[in-house]
């Protein structure tokens with residue numbers, strides 16, 4: 001069941017990412033309040049991961065199903081490995097990619113005081129050390145693990161700037177620390193290291209090719225459809241805009257908006273080009289803003305769907321395709 005949305009509206013402060021704003025955000029988090037903050041990937045909705053009531057507030061504000069565990073964020077690997085077992089491979093990946101857009105799922109340590117609700121009662125914990133001075137200063141000042149899912153209502157498009165957060169969750173959270181647009185633009189890559197072989201649970205900001213360079217074979221759920229587990233939160237329908245999405249379009253139908261990549265297909269009156277020069281990093285950074293723009297402007301103009309030009313399957317293309325596939329899957333009513 002999705003958690004109910006809170007009934008009493010709150011005043012949501014927009015904090016500037018200067019030293020006073022960061023200090024205030026940290027103080028609010030330490031006091032158990034809900035503060036969204038920018039990371040290199042997307043904005044997260046933060047709460048003290050050791051405070052059950054604060055963590056429950058995240059689920060309520062997002063309308064997120066309780067079976068979907070949260071990532072705990074840390075300023076450095078040493079802090080993360082107090083709560084998650086540092087296997088050899090975890091240390092190698094941390095050395096190669098932290099701080100950065102990689103989340104590791106590891107067995108929880110006996111001394112971890114992260115709330116069971118944040119971990120959805122699992123024996124594992126997802127941990128991440130994000131990049132970016134503001135984010136790391138904030139996490140250092142909080143001095144505790146910070147649970148943070150993407151700062152959007154559950155099932156909707158993730159926020160890549162502070163205004164997206166205010167549009168979706170303004171009135172439901174205490175503050176947003178505005179550090180500007182997120183440079184990577186898609187969420188972290190999630191890798192499960194708690195089994196024999198590393199398993200890619202979610203493609204994201206670190207490309208699979210780069211992971212394999214460091215840790216050798218990585219199992220990908222698509223390699224063995226239905227045989228490998230995916231992350232509990234990887235529901236088929238997610239990132240849902242209001243307009244339906246048509247993937248791998250070779251032409252534009254009448255009344256369609258176009259999400260382009262490279263040279264644009266002719267015939268669309270409303271276009272957002274992810275990257276004219278076909279750069280996948282640029283396309284990832286522009287993805288969620290583009291979906292929001294085409295969705296709202298397309299609906300305003302009476303368009304009926306969004307056609308998406310083919311995106312290659314390598315590099316960050318894997319993460320972009322994953323998000324678009326989920327955005328294209330109609331919700332069956334299950335809480336995504």
Ligand code: TXA
Nearest residue numbers: 041044069070124125126149150187188231232233234
């Ligand atoms: O880039 C990101 O990862 C952003 C920023 C804010 O850090 N966070 C984010 O969180 O995308 P969220 O909650 O939207 O996605 C976390 C994913 C979900 O699919 C969840 O099911 C999975 O990680 N996850 C968390 N803990 C897990 C665990 N113990 N085992 C398996 N999957 C887990």
Ligand code: MG
Nearest residue numbers: 149150151158
């Ligand atoms: Mg999310």
